[in-house]
Each structure stands twice: as structure tokens, then as C-alpha cells.
Amino acid sequence: MSATPARIAGPVALSRRPRVAPPPGAVDAHAHIFGPEARFPFAEGRGYTPPDAPVEAYLALLDRLGLARGVLVQGNAHGFDNAVLLDALERAPDRLRAIAITDGRLAPEALRDWHRLGVRGLRFHEHAPDARPGYVQGVGLEVLARFRPVMRELGWVVQVFCHHRRLPAIAAELAAIAREMPVVLDHMLMVPAARGIADPGFQALLRLVGEGAAHVKLSAPYRLSAGFPDHADARPFHAALLAANPDRLLWGTDWPHTSIPAATMPDDGGLLDLFTDWTPRAEDRARILVETPARLFW
Template structure:
């Protein structure tokens, strides 16, 4: 079982000041394991990175809001994520991981706590594709709640599951720019398929995870053309987040202040900065 590196404990102060209401639309809370144990069948073990640390980071960077995404190391036990939503007093929304055993009562309770979507991992090193019958049933059930689904895919999965993705009837969000690889260039088939997918009015994408798209060395500038192309393709349906505390990074650990400044370099047109406030407010129901 892989152990993850801790996040950079010394983020820089971003050069660019974030606007009021700016949202980190992709971050996690891990543990603390003494209170919120990790799943026995997890593929990695992260260092504890709890709610207090997340709030300190967001306050330092100037982020008013956040979306806490359940990570696979906690499995379908969403307790740590929901606890953070409760303690955030409306500052945070959540995305859960569920299986086919989840009850209507559990979904309703999570909705009340601020959960607004479910996440499915297709990524090979996290266990590969989910049970697709469960996937379809869960998506049918979240439709009535007005939730969306987050798809964590490897780049080749965009091609392999394109027909199924196009059949989705709820808003869906592609994580981390589809985890395309910068060295493959803008013309690589998975990225072109992702750009084509953005014509679907239900499709959203997160221009985060630059360290995963990049060849892996800060400041990850080779991810910029991919983010810019996605932003230009669907400026009203693009989100940004830090991905703190950056699980499974084996090359160059990001500095979260630098990631804020990198995001500003994504936005050639100031209008594109709607990905910070307007877009997440619309998808997640922030006031």
C-alpha cells in the first residue's frame, strides 16, 4: 500500500488577489485517522490533512468557499467529509462516494448537510472502473436531488466510455482535465474527445490537477494550453481547484499559492475568471 507525501507546508502568498466568493472547487480532507479511519481496502495511505488545515490554507490564499471531494482512501464512509461540511457552516459543499447500498434516507441526509454530487473513480491505480450497473442506478437516484456526478478518469477512459458518458442525464464533471498527458500535445485523441464532449450542455470540467497533466515539474506551465482550450470551449462550465493535499504526487509537490497564480495564467480573458465565483456558485448552490 502506497504512502503519500504531505502537502507543501509553506504556500506562498499568491501574486494575484482572489475576488470575494472565490471557490476551491476540488479539495479533500483526510482523517485524522484516529477519528475518521481510512478504508481497509484503500490503495494509498495519505498523511492526515484535516478540516483545520484546509481552513487555514483557504484563509491564507483568500478562498471564501470550497468543495470537499470524497477521496478513495476513505471509501464510501463519507463521515470525515460531512463533518467538515457541518463545521464549515455553509462555507463548503461536498461530493460523496457511494455504492449501490446507499439508502434514500442517507442521500437525503447528505443533501441536507450540503452534499451536491457523487464521484466515481475509473482510474486504474485506484481500482479501475466501478460496477457500471451501480453507476447507472445511482445516477438515476441523484437526478431527483438535483445532484451531479464527478468522473475521475484516466485519459484513455474518455475514449473507452464515450458512449456511456454521452448517455448521462445529469450534469457531469470531468476531474483534472481528464488526466491527459501534456507530452501528448493538444491534438492527442483523448483531449480532442474531451473538447468535443464540452459541446454537451451537461458537461463540466475542472482545470485543476496541473501537476498530473504536466510532465511533473513546477510551475507546471505545460498544462496551461490544455486549461486554456477547455476554458475557451465552455467558459460557463469550467471549475478550478487546488486538489489539496495532493494525494499520489510522486514528482514535484505543488505549492498551493503558485497554483493560484497558475490559474490566473489560464485565464487569458478576465471574463474567464468566472470559473472562480459564478460557475461554482451555480453548480453547487452557493449564495
């Protein structure tokens, strides 16, 4: 692995405005910020080098899309140094919340200080045994034990980036965690669309969501899809989750869309349009964009 991974493509410079304005109070529940690198250096051992995508650019994107607030998720390019998130929370406390990533070196009591700033959860990565990345990518759920009592007390979210083949093995563990604090799974489990909704991992996800034991983000359909720019092959996954339990769904841009080639870089206004088209009932859009993120993060 190169000591300095190649720089990846950045997001669309100016997203188009959505055709239908989101409801008042709408939240982008999944985005990342990076840098500026001169102030917030990228981590050694990372898998990619992003261009700067600072909080000012993200707030401008929220304004352009008509979104009131956003939830920032620690990006792997910054490793376990959450300084970029904490700085953003201090600068826009009314608009931003955050999900951090940390390892066992942090004292659990430190979470209380983070909570006062606006952190509302920790993110964990669960890989299939034969699909582990060749670089540092977060920590697994085994680290949760160290932080679980304080997270439970604070009402924090356990956010999980999970390989679809890994979920059946840990579904019962996630259901147990969800009896203490909310569990949120990323990006519709990133099941390759060609596998279809009968995929065992996706079926395990549907059961968790349908039973109210997990939330899931209807984000990044392009990470499932082979059909740029409309991603029609990802729509059945969205539809199945919507039918299973609209009260356990969130939506996010996944800005700035790390590791996506420039030629297939999604437009965030287009992603919001897809969400609107694929979620035809206004009451469901209000639940997903406003009510559920407000409950979990505000």
C-alpha cells in the same frame, strides 16, 4: 499489496499567497481531507496512506489563498466511509460542499440526508481496461443506475475520474446523463502532456465541453505535466478548454495533492497564480471561480 501502504508526502506546510487576489466568492472546487486517522480511520485495501490533512488545515488554506468556499471530494484512502466529509460539512456549513463516493450497499434514500448536510454529488471512476489500479478505487458508472432517480431529483452532480483512453467509449453515455444532471470530469482528464491536445480522449473531452454536455476541472496541471514547477507543457490543455467553453469550467487546488513526491509537491498559491496567468480575462476567472461553482454546488 501491503496491508498498510506506505505513507505519502504531505502538502506544503504554508502556501504562499497568490500574486492576484481571487474575485470575491471564489471557490476551490476540488480538494480532499484525510483524518485525523485516530477519529476517521483509513480504509482497508487503499492504495496509499496519507498524513492527516484535516478540515481545519483546509479551511486555513482557503483563508490564506483568499478563497471563500470549497468543495471536498471523498478521498480513496477513506474508501466508502464518508464520515470525514459529513463531519466537515456539519462544522463549516456555510463554506463547504462535498462530493461523496459510495457503492451499491447504500440505500438511495440516504442521499436526501446527505443533501441536507451539503453533499451535492457522487464520484465515479472509469479506468481503461489495462490501467486498473491494484487497489480499491471507487466505483464505476454502472453503480449510477441505483442512485440516478434521487440524484436527478436533488440536482446532484455526476463527477467522473476518467482515464483519457476510456473517455471516447463513454462520451455518448455521459452526454445522455448530462441531459438529466450535470457531469463533471476531473483534472483535465489527466492526459500526459507529451501526448498533446490531439489525444483522442482529450478531443472527446473538448467536444463534450464545447457542446455544453460536460464540465471539467482545470485542476492538477502537475498530474499532466513533466515540467515542475511551472507546468508549461500543460498550458495548451487549459487554453483549449478555455477556448472551447468557459461556462463549463471549474478550478480546484486538488489539495493535499495525494501521491505526489515531496520534491515536486506544488504550492497552492503557485497553482492559483498559474490559473490567473493562464486565464487572462477577468470575466472568465469570475465565471470559473465564482459563478459556475455557485450554480452547481450552492
